[in-house]
Structures are given as C-alpha cells and as structure tokens.
Amino acid sequence: MLEAVTQGFLYPNEVEVLWSLLIVLYPYITGLVAGAFIVSSLYHVFGREELKPVARFALVAAFSFLLFACTPLLFHLGHPERAFNIMFTPKFTSAMSGFGYIYTFYLIIVALEIWFVFRPDMVRLAQESIGLKKLFYSVLSLGVFDVSEKALHLDHKITTFLAAVGIPSACVLHGYVGFLFGSLKSNPWWSTPLMPVIFLMSAIVSGIAVLIVSYAIIMKLRGKTVDSACMQSLCGYLWGFFIVDVTLELLELLSMGYEGEESWSAISQLIGGRLQFSYVVLQLIVCSTIPMVMLGIVSLWKLKESTRNTLGIISSVLLLIQVLAMRWNVVVGGQLFSKSLRGFTSYMPSFLGREGLLVALILFAMPFVTMYIINRILPYWEKE
Amino acid sequence: MGHFNHIIRLCVVLIAVVIGFFIVRGFFVPKSFGTYGSYQYGYHRGDSDAEQENMYALYQGTEKCAKCHEKLIKDSRAGGHAAVACEACHGFWQAHNKNTKDTVPRDTTVESCMSCHEKVTGRPDFLPQINSFAQHMKDQEEAFEPDLKCIDCHNPHVPL
Amino acid sequence: MCLCKRRGSMYGLIRTRVFTRDNDMNADRRKFIKQTGWTLLGSGILVSVGSFFPAAGRAMQKGSSHELYGFIVNTHRCIGCGKCVQACKTENHVPEEFFRTWVERYIITADDTVYVDSPHGAVHGFKDTEVKGNIEKSFFVPKLCNHCTEANCVQVCPVGATYTTKEGVVLVDEKHCVGCGYCVQACPYGARYIHPERRTADKCTWCYHRVKKGLMPACVVVCPVEARLFGSLKDPESRVARILREERIGVLKPETGNSPKTFYVGLDKEVR
Numbered sequence: 179m180l181e182a183v184t185q186g187f188l189y190p191n192e193v194e195v196l197w198s199l200l201i202v203l204y205p206y207i208t209g210l211v212a213g214a215f216i217v218s219s220l221y222h223v224f225g226r227e228e229l230k231p232v233a234r235f236a237l238v239a240a241f242s243f244l245l246f247a248c249t250p251l252l253f254h255l256g257h258p259e260r261a262f263n264i265m266f267t268p269k270f271t272s273a274m275s276g277f278g279y280i281y282t283f284y285l286i287i288v289a290l291e292i293w294f295v296f297r298p299d300m301v302r303l304a305q306e307s308i309g310l311k312k313l314f315y316s317v318l319s320l321g322v323f324d325v326s327e328k329a330l331h332l333d334h335k336i337t338t339f340l341a342a343v344g345i346p347s348a349c350v351l352h353g354y355v356g357f358l359f360g361s362l363k364s365n366p367w368w369s370t371p372l373m374p375v376i377f378l379m380s381a382i383v384s385g386i387a388v389l390i391v392s393y394a395i396i397m398k399l400r401g402k403t404v405d406s407a408c409m410q411s412l413c414g415y416l417w418g419f420f421i422v423d424v425t426l427e428l429l430e431l432l433s434m435g436y437e438g439e440e441s442w443s444a445i446s447q448l449i450g451g452r453l454q455f456s457y458v459v460l461q462l463i464v465c466s467t468i469p470m471v472m473l474g475i476v477s478l479w480k481l482k483e484s485t486r487n488t489l490g491i492i493s494s495v496l497l498l499i500q501v502l503a504m505r506w507n508v509v510v511g512g513q514l515f516s517k518s519l520r521g522f523t524s525y526m527p528s529f530l531g532r533e534g535l536l537v538a539l540i541l542f543a544m545p546f547v548t549m550y551i552i553n554r555i556l557p558y559w560e561k562e
Numbered sequence: 563m564g565h566f567n568h569i570i571r572l573c574v575v576l577i578a579v580v581i582g583f584f585i586v587r588g589f590f591v592p593k594s595f596g597t598y599g600s601y602q603y604g605y606h607r608g609d610s611d612a613e614q615e616n617m618y619a620l621y622q623g624t625e626k627c628a629k630c631h632e633k634l635i636k637d638s639r640a641g642g643h644a645a646v647a648c649e650a651c652h653g654f655w656q657a658h659n660k661n662t663k664d665t666v667p668r669d670t671t672v673e674s675c676m677s678c679h680e681k682v683t684g685r686p687d688f689l690p691q692i693n694s695f696a697q698h699m700k701d702q703e704e705a706f707e708p709d710l711k712c713i714d715c716h717n718p719h720v721p722l
Numbered sequence: 723m724c725l726c727k728r729r730g731s732m733y734g735l736i737r738t739r740v741f742t743r744d745n746d747m748n749a750d751r752r753k754f755i756k757q758t759g760w761t762l763l764g765s766g767i768l769v770s771v772g773s774f775f776p777a778a779g780r781a782m783q784k785g786s787s788h789e790l791y792g793f794i795v796n797t798h799r800c801i802g803c804g805k806c807v808q809a810c811k812t813e814n815h816v817p818e819e820f821f822r823t824w825v826e827r828y829i830i831t832a833d834d835t836v837y838v839d840s841p842h843g844a845v846h847g848f849k850d851t852e853v854k855g856n857i858e859k860s861f862f863v864p865k866l867c868n869h870c871t872e873a874n875c876v877q878v879c880p881v882g883a884t885y886t887t888k889e890g891v892v893l894v895d896e897k898h899c900v901g902c903g904y905c906v907q908a909c910p911y912g913a914r915y916i917h918p919e920r921r922t923a924d925k926c927t928w929c930y931h932r933v934k935k936g937l938m939p940a941c942v943v944v945c946p947v948e949a950r951l952f953g954s955l956k957d958p959e960s961r962v963a964r965i966l967r968e969e970r971i972g973v974l975k976p977e978t979g980n981s982p983k984t985f986y987v988g989l990d991k992e993v994r
Contacts, residue, residue: 189912256901
C-alpha cells in the first residue's frame with residue numbers, strides 16, 4: 179500500500195487501511211458466483227427454457243468463480259496457514275465464522291450439480307477414450323456407467339433438488355458478507371440492515387452481466403451467434419434485478435442523509451471528497467443511469483437483434499464496473515474516514531506485493547482460465 | 563429400482579470426506595480449547611491465559627526501588643515529585659537488575675524536565691509550568707548561563 | 723466387499739453371494755451385517771461430530787473468587803507528557819507505528835471549533851499548538867483499550883482468538899489468531915491494530931502479565947500525576963471503586979452498548 183494522505187484527526191491506529199483491494203475482490207467474486215448460479219437455476223428449477231444455451235456455462239462459471247473465491251482471503255490473512263481454524267474452531271457469534279461451512283457446503287452443492295449434469299458426458303468419454311484418459315474419466319464417474327433412462331431421470335430429479343437447495347445457499351454465501359459489514363455498529367457507513375440485501379442484489383446483477391459478456395465473447399470467438407431468446411431473457415432479468423438493487427442503494431443513502439445522525443457530517447464529506455469519483459460519478463450516475471435506460475429500451479421495445487445485443491453488452495460492462503465500484507465504495511470507503519468522525523485517510527493499492535493490483539488481476543483471471551480448462555475436460559458448449 | 567449405484571458411491575465418498583475432516587480436526591485443535599464462561603466472550607484456547615500471565619515484566623514500581631533506596635524515596639515523599647514514580651524518569655527497573663552496578667539512565671538535561679514542565683496548551687493549572695528555560699531564569703532574576711541545568715537549582719527528587 | 727465390475731454394484735454382489743438354498747439363515751446373517759454396519763457408521767459420525775462442539779462441561783471457576791478489574795482516566799489531571807505511551811511501548815514491545823495507548827489533545831476555541839491532535843500518539847509529548855484564535859479550553863485525553871464487558875470485538879472474532887478472561891480483561895491469543903482484522907474493524911475506539919511482524923491482532927492488555935503478579939500496568943506506574951488509575955471493581959475500598967462512587971463518571975461511546983470498563987473523570991462532550 180502506498181503512503182496514505184491524511185486530513186483532520188484519526189485515531190493513531192487508523193492511518194493504514196486494513197481491508198484492501200483483495201477484500202474488495204472477494205465479495206465481487208462471490209457475487210459473480212451467486213448471479214451465475216441464479217441463472218443456471220432459472221433453467222434447472224424454474225424451467226426457463228430460453229436460458230438452456232447458457233445453463234451449463236452458467237453452472238461451470240459459478241463453479242470456477244467459487245473455486246477461487248477464497249483465494250483473495252488467503253492472500254489477505256495474516257496467517258493463511260491457520261486458515262482452517264475457521265472450520266476447526268468457528269465462533270458462530272461472528273458472521274465471518276460462517277464462511278468455512280457455508281462456502282464448503284455450497285462448493286459441494288455446485289460440484290455435485292455439475293457432476294450430475296455432466297455425468298452422461300463423463301460416462302460417454304470414459305467409454306470412448308483409452309488408456310490414462312479412460313482411467314481419468316472412469317474415476318470421475320466413480321466407476322458407474324449406468325446412463326439408462328431411469329438413471330438419468332433420477333439424476334434430473336436430483337439436479338433440480340440441488341439447484342433448489344443451491345439458491346438459498348448462494349443467497350447465504352453472499353448475504354453473510356453483507357451482514358458482516360451491515361452488522362458492524364462501529365462503522366456508520368457499513369451499519370445498516372439493508373446491507374445483506376444490497377450485496378445480494380448487486381451480486382445477482384454482476385453475475386448475470388458477466389454471463390452476458392462472456393457468452394457474447396465466447397460465441398464471437400467460436401464464430402457463432404448468440405441465441406436471441408436467451409439474450410433477451412438475460413437482459414430482462416438483469417434489468418429487473420438492477421432496478422431492485424439501485425432502489426435499495428439509493429434508499430440507504432437517502433435514509434442516512436435524511437436522519438442526519440452525527441456520522442452524516444463525516445459521511446457527506448467522504449462522499450463529496452474522497453469517494454466523489456467512485457461513488458457519485460461511477461456508481462450512482464454513469465454506471466447506473468446509462469444501463470438502466472439501455473436495458474429498459476431492450477426490455478420494453480422490440481429491437482433489431484444486433485442493436486439489442488450491443489446495448490445488452492454495453493450495459494453489462496457498465497454494470498460490472500458499477501458493482502465493482504459499489505464493493506470498493508463500501509469496503510474501502512468505510513475505512514477512509516476515522517471512527518472519531520474527525521478525519522480522513524486515503525488508499526491506493528500498490529501494483530506489486532501480497533495485496534497489490536497484480537495479485538488481484540491474476541486471481542480474477544484464474545476462474546476464466548479454469549472455465550477454459552474445464553471445457554477441455556468436459557466440453558459444455560453445444561456441438562452444432 | 564436399482565439405478566442408484568452411482569448415488570450410493572457418491573454418498574460413500576461424501577461421508578468419508580466428512581468423517582475425514584473431523585478426524586483431521588481432532589489433530590489440529592488444541593486440547594484446552596473450549597468455552598470458559600459464556601460462549602460469546604469465553605470461547606478460546608485455555609492455555610493462552612497462563613501464557614499471557616507468564617510474560618516478562620520490565621517495570622517494577624517504586625516499591626521495588628525502595629528495597630535498596632529507601633531513604634531517598636522516603637525523602638521524596640515530602641516534595642512535589644511524591645507521586646512521580648522512579649521509573650518515570652529513570653526507565654524500567656529490570657535494566658538495573660542484571661547488574662546493580664550499572665546505573666539506570668539519568669537524563670539530567672533541561673529537555674527531560676521540560677517534557678513535563680514546559681508550558682504547553684492543554685496542561686492543567688495545578689502543574690508548575692514555565693515558558694522556556696531562559697524566560698524562567700529571567701523571571702527568577704538569575705543570570706542565564708548556557709551550561710546551566712534545572713538540577714543546578716532544583717533537587718530532582720525533592721523539588722519545591 | 724469388493725466392487726465387482728460384472729455385477730456392476732456392491733448391492734448386486736451381496737445379492738448373488740447370499741442367494742443360496744438356505745434363505746432364512748442367510749437372511750439373518752445379512753440383517754446382522756447390515757445392522758452392525760449402520761451402527762458402526764452412525765457411531766463413527768456421532769463421535770466425530772460430538773468432538774466438534776465446544777467443551778460445554780468446562781464451567782467458569784466456582785463462585786466469584788476471581789477479580790474484576792477497572793481503569794480510571796482522569797482528564798482533569800493529564801499533562802500530556804507522553805510517558806505512559808513510552809512506558810507501554812517499552813513494556814509490551816509495541817511496534818513503532820502502532821499504539822496500545824495514546825493521548826489526544828482537544829483545543830476548543832471561542833467560536834466552538836474543535837481541534838484534536840495526537841502527534842505520533844503523543845509518544846514524545848506535545849508541542850505548543852499552532853491553533854490561532856481565542857482558546858476557550860484545552861485538555862488531554864489518554865486513550866486505551868476499554869476492555870468492554872460486552873466487547874463487540876470479541877463477538878466478531880471468527881476463530882475464538884480474542885476473548886474475555888474471568889477477570890474481565892480482553893486478550894488476544896496470538897497463537898490462534900489468523901489476522902483477518904475483523905476485530906480491528908469492529909472496535910469503535912480504534913484501540914486495535916494488526917502487529918506488522920506477528921501479523922496477528924494486538925491491543926492493550928491492561929498489562930495482564932503485570933497485574934496478575936500484583937503490579938500496576940506500566941502506563942499507571944509512570945504517570946507522574948496519577949491521571950491513570952487501575953484497580954479492583956469488586957473491592958469497595960479500592961481507589962477505583964471509591965472514585966466510581968464519588969465522582970461524575972463518563973465512558974466513551976456508551977451508545978454502542980459495549981459497557982466499557984475504562985471510566986473517564988471529566989469527559990467532555992467533544993471527546994469521541
């Protein structure tokens with residue numbers, strides 16, 4: 179972390195920002211997980227057939243992001259080798275203690291769902307390949323090659339069940355992060371009962387947005403076109419969830435400003451000062467109004483397919499930025515003002531170092547690499 | 563009927579993982595870990611208390627100094643520094659403990675006295691304070707010499 | 723029981739093996755094997771899971787035979803010399819850039835502007851102020867961990883590394899702490915920090931290692947004007963208990979509900 183620029187009075191221990199860029203990245207990644215999983219469940223549980231083209235991809239995306247969700251935390255911890263203490267001796271009065279079990283449980287649910295969804299492919303690949311590959315796929319399918327109709331029917335039921343169990347699990351996985359911040363009475367920028375819901379809604383928004391962008395890019399790379407009904411549906415859901423999300427965010431701000439508690443003088447200075455660009459310009463104005471209008475046009479009018487796709491993709495990119503800005507504003511913003519309400523500090527991540535920009539970029543890229551690797555092992559795009 | 567072999571195997575794998583976790587946990591959690599009192603405030607590794615208790619104490623308090631320097635301390639009770647601990651100016655006792663022939667630090671500079679007695683905004687009125695050494699000499703109508711120190715007029719153990 | 727590829731399942735294997743002429747005896751044998759198997763599995767699970775829950779049997783020590791400590795800060799007396807900060811740093815090997823205790827100076831001018839400063843935690847005391855204008859009042863406020871009765875820093879520790887001892891002192895088990903920093907965020911008073919070398923949470927311990935030996939905390943020892951006092955809240959004749967009965971007492975941020983055990987005499991409304 180680069181040298182902080184302070185203004186006013188801070189408690190002597192407060193000058194350095196403790197929860198850094200990596201702690202901004204962590205809820206961002208779990209948010210993408212939640213959103214991608216919701217899309218997958220919309221198909222598997224609620225039977226939205228138009229989402230079939232992205233259903234498997236969404237599931238794999240959720241799994242890939244989930245695999246790397248804990249890595250920013252491991253890089254941040256003072257003692258990552260003791261990380262398992264959170265599962266060995268959890269103290270359940272702490273929201274953070276939920277992380278170990280909720281994460282593991284949800285990881286197992288998603289892994290199981292992928293296993294059941296991909297089982298026919300695993301069995302087919304086991305039977306078609308030879309040597310080491312055959313062994314690999316046989317182990318992966320646990321040595322059972324039963325793909326009769328009855329077995330597949332059972333698999334389908336279980337998949338539906340897992341997807342249904344997965345939805346509240348995804349909500350808890352991301353909601354607990356919101357509660358972690360929202361329940362902290364010592365920080366007036368964080369402390370609000372709305373925090374878990376805001377986090378969850380923006381998570382779903384970012385998840386759908388990343389699916390739209392990834393889907394468009396991958397289809398372009400494969401030389402194919404995106405499925406029209408699928409894209410339309412995704413944009414529609416994105417708009418809906420975003421409306422709820424932005425309503426809650428504005429409500430929180432309005433409520434704070436209206437009540438005008440003692441902390442408001444410090445918070446309003448924070449918003450007008452150090453957070454002016456990331457909060458006012460990015461989160462509230464540019465990356466909210468433009469996608470809101472674009473997605474509204476997409477959802478309410480029948481547009482030419484290319485126009486609709488372009489608007490959808492631009493909105494998704496802007497929303498990905500909006501949600502990242504929101505995470506930054508909450509996590510870093512809450513640490514930029516003193517608990518004495520009399521001073522401000524600054525934060526600029528370094529490029530190198532354990533919690534620097536480079537590490538963050540690499541950790542964020544890893545899930546995409548994983549998705550590519552999974553596609554090589556168990557191809558999840560439709561063969562045409 | 564009978565098409566759930568793969569599910570049975572899956573369950574076996576999962577249960578093995580869960581049991582394996584608890585076995586591994588048994589190795590890593592210290593035996594003294596538990597709830598002492600309430601779960602919210604007392605859930606911790608019991609041995610930690612004794613470890614913290616047994617840490618080395620550097621400062622020892624004026625009573626310890628009195629064991630050898632009784633008269634000096636008794637006399638100081640009559641003056642303005644009665645409530646000031648020896649270690650406040652002379653540093654912690656343990657530095658003296660290794661070899662009592664080693665003297666504790668004795669900072670006789672003006673700065674040392676001024677750290678408490680300089681007039682600084684915020685200091686309450688009961689404390690005797692001066693603006694500066696030169697000003698104080700002037701007020702006392704004494705000649706100012708550059709090498710002069712506070713202790714040349716004031717006994718640091720029994721000041722006014 | 724091996725996994726027979728031909729039959730394709732464990733279940734199939736059991737079926738072929740026991741399907742003999744003497745069905746009744748083998749049916750019993752099969753039943754017995756099944757029951758034993760389930761019992762062993764169930765017990766295995768119970769024992770593993772049971773070992774997981776905190777030892778509920780370890781109750782607090784019998785009776786109220788242990789102490790209860792409290793701390794008093796008298797802002798009428800503090801002269802801002804910084805000796806307490808130095809002593810604490812020496813006694814507890816506190817790193818240079820962080821503070822287990824520090825002193826703040828408040829200067830309030832006639833136009834109700836409040837200036838607060840704490841130059842490097844006041845480890846070298848204070849210099850005279852550059853504040854212009856008519857200074858109405860100014861005073862020093864020493865700060866340290868409040869060792870709250872209902873410390874929310876203890877509540878939010880995810881691994882049980884920070885806790886309250888039976889004497890009411892809040893400590894950090896540095897061998898168990900993972901350095902997540904949640905307690906640092908939770909503390910409303912800014913009393914905690916992450917130790918740069920140990921990479922665990924750290925804070926004022928009321929010199930637990932000293933008070934258990936019958937000594938005073940280091941900051942209390944060196945304070946030349948008795949602005950800091952430490953003692954028993956249980957013993958009604960202790961200095962701390964008497965002051966609590968006789969003086970007007972305040973605590974920092976009472977609205978948090980943390981019930982701090984560091985009490986202030988002369989706490990001004992501007993102090994946060």
